[in-house]
Amino acid sequence: MPIIDLYGHELLRQRLSESVDAGTLPSSLLFQGQRGIGKQRLAIWLAERLLCAGENPACGKCTACRYVRELTHPDLHWVYPRPRLKDPDPDIDQVREDYAEATAERVENSGLYAAPSGSEGIFVATVRSLVLRAAMSPAMGRRKVIIVGDAERMVPQEGADMAANAFLKLLEEPPADTTIILTSSEPGALLPTIKSRVATVRVPLVPDSAVRAFVENPVVRKALDSDSRASTNERIRLAAGAPGRLLTRRDSAKATIGARKIIDAATSPRRAVHYSAALAQGSAGARGAFTDTLEALVDLLGERTREALLRKDDIAAAAASKAVDAVLRAQTQASGNVNPQAIAAKLIRELSSTLK
Numbered sequence: 001m002p003i004i005d006l007y008g009h010e011l012l013r014q015r016l017s018e019s020v021d022a023g024t025l026p027s028s029l030l031f032q033g034q035r036g037i038g039k040q041r042l043a044i045w046l047a048e049r050l051l052c053a054g055e056n057p058a059c060g061k062c063t064a065c066r067y068v069r070e071l072t073h074p075d076l077h078w079v080y081p082r083p084r085l086k087d088p089d090p091d092i093d094q095v096r097e098d099y100a101e102a103t104a105e106r107v108e109n110s111g112l113y114a115a116p117s118g119s120e121g122i123f124v125a126t127v128r129s130l131v132l133r134a135a136m137s138p139a140m141g142r143r144k145v146i147i148v149g150d151a152e153r154m155v156p157q158e159g160a161d162m163a164a165n166a167f168l169k170l171l172e173e174p175p176a177d178t179t180i181i182l183t184s185s186e187p188g189a190l191l192p193t194i195k196s197r198v199a200t201v202r203v204p205l206v207p208d209s210a211v212r213a214f215v216e217n218p219v220v221r222k223a224l225d226s227d228s229r230a231s232t233n234e235r236i237r238l239a240a241g242a243p244g245r246l247l248t249r250r251d252s253a254k255a256t257i258g259a260r261k262i263i264d265a266a267t268s269p270r271r272a273v274h275y276s277a278a279l280a281q282g283s284a285g286a287r288g289a290f291t292d293t294l295e296a297l298v299d300l301l302g303e304r305t306r307e308a309l310l311r312k313d314d315i316a317a318a319a320a321s322k323a324v325d326a327v328l329r330a331q332t333q334a335s336g337n338v339n340p341q342a343i344a345a346k347l348i349r350e351l352s353s354t355l356k
């Protein structure tokens with residue numbers, strides 16, 4: 001069963017196609033843009049374009065295209081954030097098995113999946129497996145494509161220097177038969193050593209017409225209906241150009257409640273409420289949950305901005321969008337080594353001055 005089509009990004013696809021034909025496509029790319037606009041799906045499309053063995057790539061008819069669309073092509077290697085494996089030092093086979101299972105699950109869901117939770121990451125064993133893959137010859141065609149989704153989640157780990165260095169070298173000088181595509185919706189959190197080695201491609205929002213086609217796809221509709229009964233127009237408005245945002249994680253409800261608490265605290269005049277909301281974010285061990293809360297905050301404040309714009313309340317819209325900036329700064333800090341409580345305390349102070 002193939003995964004669902006890519007919606008939108010026609011101009012970008014045309015541009016990428018032209019550079020493939022001209023032989024000028026950089027070997028290491030970074031697709032950068034908001035969460036939920038289909039960057040990884042676009043990367044899979046580009047993989048199909050590169051691996052297609054038909055006359056008119058990506059023809060969608062040849063065996064290579066079919067395998068790419070079923071995510072079973074042996075020369076397509078797609079990794080993305082995963083929960084940490086129980087074994088603290090897993091070998092390559094364990095990593096590959098984990099991705100094989102996770103990707104099969106994605107295929108089962110027609111390629112629809114929610115954003116990773118805050119505790120999922122791309123760990124050193126995964127990076128090692130990619131470096132090894134890159135060194136091998138293609139199994140089926142003439143090329144290999146490596147996709148690293150949410151690349152900012154590559155976790156720097158102690159004792160991982162060798163793998164990290166090997167990966168940097170791979171980005172800088174991939175084998176001639178290999179294309180590497182990283183995607184990120186938080187490029188600020190991406191290591192500068194990685195960013196400087198890739199050609200950045202900005203991926204724009206998806207126009208409403210394409211979002212409509214996406215939510216009206218019967219497969220998508222069925223997946224969304226199991227979650228909520230919103231109308232197509234409501235969904236288009238909620239997606240705001242990023243249809244992937246409509247696919248929510250099951251535990252996202254908890255993050256949303258946490259995010260609401262932060263907003264309530266920030267808009268409360270009582271300082272004590274500020275402190276207790278900050279303390280509730282826990283210490284360093286709670287980083288995963290905190291990251292989820294911050295993501296939910298961006299969503300809530302984004303909604304606030306759009307609602308204010310609809311009511312033509314420019315002042316409230318500007319305040320909410322300023323608040324989003326503050327959360328984005330907190331996200332960058334949270335990906336570093338700062339304590340969630342300290343970040344939350346500062347964030348609540350900032351939100352209380354913008355949102356009151």
Ligand SMILES: [Zn+2]
Nearest residue numbers: 052059062065
């Ligand atoms: Zn083909």
